[in-house]
Amino acid sequence: MTCFPVPGFHYVQGRLHAEGVALEAIAAAVGTPTYVYTTEGLTAAWRAYADAFAGQDVDICYALKANSNLAVIRTLATLGAGGDVVSVGEMRRALAAGIPAGKIVFSGVGKTKAELAAALTAGIHQINVESLPELDALSAVAVELGIDAPIAIRINPDVDAETHGKINTGRKEDKFGIDFAHAGEAYARALSLPGLKPLGIAVHIGSQLLKTTPFRRAFGKLAGLVRELKASGVPLSRIDLGGGLGVPYKSEDAAPDYHAYARAIAETVGDLGCRVTLEPGRSLVAAAGLLLTRTIFVKDGLHRRFLIVDAAMNDLVRPAMYEAWHSVVPVAEPAAGAPLTEADIVGPVCETGDTFARLRPMPPVAPGDLLAFLTAGAYGAAMSSTYNSRPLVAEVLVSGDRFETVRRRPSFEDSLTLEAMPDWLSP
Missing domain, CATH: 2.40.37.10 (Lyase, Ornithine Decarboxylase; Chain A, domain 1)
Known part of the structure; x- marks a missing residue:
């Protein structure tokens, strides 16, 4: 059987x-x-997260890149999911499927000015900025539209997720985020530019993780940085921890422990006074x-x-x-x-x-x-x-x-x- x-x-x-x-x-x-x-499988996957994070100050935003079918998105939206998008096309799909703009996070390293304008006009929850040039571009777009852009800056923690090289995203040689050592400079620049509201900090080290050790390393490192930034006057109230829980493709693969994942988050960033966003994709679908x-x-x-x-x-x-x-x-x-x-x-x-x-x-x-x-x-x-x-x-x-x-x-x-x-x- x-x-x-x-x-x-x-x-x-x-x-x-x-x-x-x-x-x-x-x-x-x-x-x-x-x-x-x-539908039964989608619901069971959602409930695994909802049960593990019951009572925690956590938003779960489904990463549409895993499966962008409108009916799949709508099924998860009716269960309470927000959306993590990496293109204006995905943003439009999230909205069409019933995810409110205020529950959408826009990630990605190469957003165009047109995409940034579309996201601001839609009134999404947050734009995750991944470079200093993107900060400048977003500031210009926000000023032109007369909208303050709610942002988190994605930091590259240089932590190996110990997963497949093509989906490992948190090492210093990867294209994602701003180098950990330059975080202070990035937030200082964000605070100095018009049209930007630096409210959060983001990290994502990769996908298909079946153990919590890399998460703890990355989240612990991020927690120290959050304390330093808050002490310097950066008004951080949000932490975006990305996605990353894997799924067992083979019968011998260990099933991910959602409660262990929740404990890792609570024990590393739970005392920072910030609302946490998670962006699972694969593990939901x-x-x-x-x-x-x-x-x-x-x-x-x-x-x-x-x-x-x-x-x-x-x-x-x-x-x-x-x-x-x-x-x-x-x-x-x-x-x-x-x-x-x-x-x-x-x-x-x-x-x-x-x-x-x-x-x-x-x-x-x-x-x-x-x-x-x-x-x-x-x-x-x-x-x-x-x-x-x-x-x-x-x-x-x-x-x-x-x-x-x-x-x-x-x-x-x-x-x-x-x-x-x-x-x-x-x-």
């Missing part, structure tokens, strides 16, 4: 279900590949989603066995980009004691990198069989593309015994409408 990481996915009479809906029914109605999310795919061919080569599926790297890029692991299970539950044979699970894109798993022990799989890539609700559809002129993957949300297509699969004709033929090439 496969153990699924959150409520929402389970076998019923030998068929994998999302809550009360058979995945076979979704495949028949919507086709494959398709992302399937469960990853396990609540899977990628449903259908086997096209089973190819037995001289040295390898290949399961060729209709999902590809353009639909789920994490294995190709991060060497990421996703558990893969058949939708039809294998018989107890079914023999396992190693196989490479690959997509149809014309690149060797279009490989989801190598030498993965799998039960018998035949052409036409449905498979599910688990823990795929984060950085799956959000990072999908139309590489090889493949249509964007569809998305479905399940609630109880109901399901709805929350992003349809575009037709080829839809994709052509985005392009135009120059006059000189017209027939």
Whole structure:
């Protein structure tokens, strides 16, 4: 019996279900590949945070970059989530999905003046500034609009999150934030510029952390800096600690301890008199989603066995980009004691990198069989593309015994409408 990481996915009479809906029914109605999310899974992930931080002065702002589907955002918004955005497009999605402007934080190292103006005009909660040039640009925009910009300055604490190098964001060689040693200079400049209200301080060391030790190092270092800045007259009332809790992708991975995370925060910054903002993304949506795919061919080569599926790297890029692991299970539950044979699970894109798993022990799989890539609700559809002129993957949300297509699969004709033929090439 496969153990699924959150409520929402389970076998019923030998068929994998999302809550009360058979995945076979979704495949028949919507086709494959398709992302399937469960309301039950999203709610369980939210409650893990809400329970751990009950009684603490904490705001939880969902990081939209993990999954920016409007229905997913709306589900979390109805539970109480704010939004952490890194583009004006994400900000507009957060607003369209029902997150109030006053609960939105705008992060990111390369905000344009147009984006800064849009954020100020919308009246969002806070802009996290990541460089001295951004301070100057925001000041100019704020003065032009006649709006005081509420800001936090993101500090780079030079703490290794001990995670994948491409998602490690708090080391001195990373592009994010202002060097710890220059924090005082940054706040002095912010206080001297018109149109800026430096109310907070921000830090984010990376994602997919499964232990609290790096958090404690970063937050402890930040706490000392906050005390120094307050003593020098900086009116700090907010601390943004970023996201970072990971999820178990493999059965042997330790599940994150939300209560230990809450204790780490309370014991490092809890006595500073500042309201805390958290920006979880992956841990709210990853396990609540899977990628449903259908086997096209089973190819037995001289040295390898290949399961060729209709999902590809353009639909789920994490294995190709991060060497990421996703558990893969058949939708039809294998018989107890079914023999396992190693196989490479690959997509149809014309690149060797279009490989989801190598030498993965799998039960018998035949052409036409449905498979599910688990823990795929984060950085799956959000990072999908139309590489090889493949249509964007569809998305479905399940609630109880109901399901709805929350992003349809575009037709080829839809994709052509985005392009135009120059006059000189017209027939």
